Amino acid sequence: MEVLSSRILLKPRDPERSKKFYADQLGLAIYREFPGGTVFFLGGGFLEIVGQGSGEPSSDVVLWLQVRDLPDTVAELVERGVPITREPRQEPWGLHEAWIADPDGTRIVLVEVPEEHPLRVDTR
Structure with a gap:
């Protein structure tokens, strides 16, 4: 395909x-x-x-949005009146994440990939 x-x-x-x-x-x-x-x-x-749509959003659907600077992004969204549903933190898998939701409750994960994370390191 x-x-x-x-x-x-x-x-x-x-x-x-x-x-x-x-x-x-x-x-x-x-x-x-x-x-x-x-x-x-x-x-x-x-x-x-x-x-x-007519139904409730599913917790099985999540938008994953990578941002350049998570603290700056969160501060900007708070200024715009977007509630933060989970404050930024480093996850056990090494990514920095914060959560927000759209008006229907669809979860949006804001992600910053640290420089040393395998997603950014060329392992060749």
Whole structure:
């Protein structure tokens, strides 16, 4: 299988509220808009807010967003009124993580990869 592009699709209960959260509070840039949906840049992929969902979000769905500087990112989000659901900490696997949630409760993990972590070290 050859993958040319990818995106995550979320069907929020209130699409306009979610669009404002991702655009205004998280500050994600919009890639494109179309009737019934908005696609945001999400690092190497995309996040599409489309349609309207009717159920509760699953705890099985988590967005993992790598950021350059976790303390600065958390401070910026707090200034924008985003509640931090779990304060930054170093995980046993070596990543620095903080948690937030979108308006529907979808967990968003903010991750900083330390310089010495295997994800950043060339092991060749």
